Amino acid sequence: MPDAGPDGARDNNLDYGPLGQSLGFLLRLAQLRSFATFYKDMGALDIRPGEMTLLMVLAENPGVRQGILAKALRIKRAHMTKMVHGMEADGLIARTVPEGDKRSVELWLTEAGRARIDAVRPDFGRHEAKATGPLTQAEAAELRRLLRRYVGFDVPADAGCDGGGMR
Amino acid sequence: MPDAGPDGARDNNLDYGPLGQSLGFLLRLAQLRSFATFYKDMGALDIRPGEMTLLMVLAENPGVRQGILAKALRIKRAHMTKMVHGMEADGLIARTVPEGDKRSVELWLTEAGRARIDAVRPDFGRHEAKATGPLTQAEAAELRRLLRRYVGFDVPADAGCDGGGMR
DNA sequence: CGGATATTGTTTACGTGTGAACAATATCGA
């Protein structure tokens, strides 16, 4: 077995084969590149993508319930608990228990949280503007449109959480 | 129905704000959906995306060096070590140290590994064919094309690891 | 040659995210 047979692929160029057309594989690579770009552009501000997301969505939805937020961001409630506690410890967000339902928790930006997002927003804007890599602006716009459709943002009817339609 | 009132986004519909146009955020959601579909379609075969990827790429590149593989799949060598040792323990792949460079390791599919990939390939093909969610086939093809460009597969010249061009 | 430097895979410590079990609270139905 150790013999290369049809001569092993010892060169530096690897053949992806059918994987190179796999949507899942391409999405994984794309996300890795996207995150790397984020850290390169925002690294100096010491902010993680998850924190950025939470701040932005809380700025738009003050008082949103923790579970709703987790569902919208597609992360599990267990993990949301950790993030929220961490950011509360950092003084960025506040948690309140509403009168109507003592199980739940509502989330709000603190003054420091609002200051934080105001501080990072410009850099995030610049990052987003140039985060299209080798794509033209038109291609980036089309990519965003297709991704929105793929994740179910712009699908016409219900399709709920798991449309799964294969058309 | 507590009625959200003027403040407090207590309803179940959350406003994503500018995040809804963020390429990074959309890519994250898309990858989550893609992986979920993978597990739904392939779950019965008890195979993870990483294992699938390794088997497929080793089928195309017998004898590839471990580090080359890690670089191509954009995972760190440390993690590659773990995966490879695990799959070797499962009898799916074999590791050989070449004469020319005793530091490196070459990877090969075992007979069991080839059997394994032959067993899962049909399901993977079916999965890929229908994994386009609400997208039409034409849209899915365009999405793949744009992702390939974004991750640098089809870029003409160098652009290396970090083209960063903003065009 | 032979010492400085680089590369390769491994180990260890750690961060991020999930699944399952759980306690507290809310809601539904006889």
Add this chain to the structure above:
DNA sequence: TCGATATTGTTCACACGTAAACAATATCCG
């Protein structure tokens, strides 16, 4: 009303992936 059931957030154990330090080997250059 009150017992059964569902929901909400939390905790714990664990998978996945990374960063940094490391040992072994290879390469470069005086």
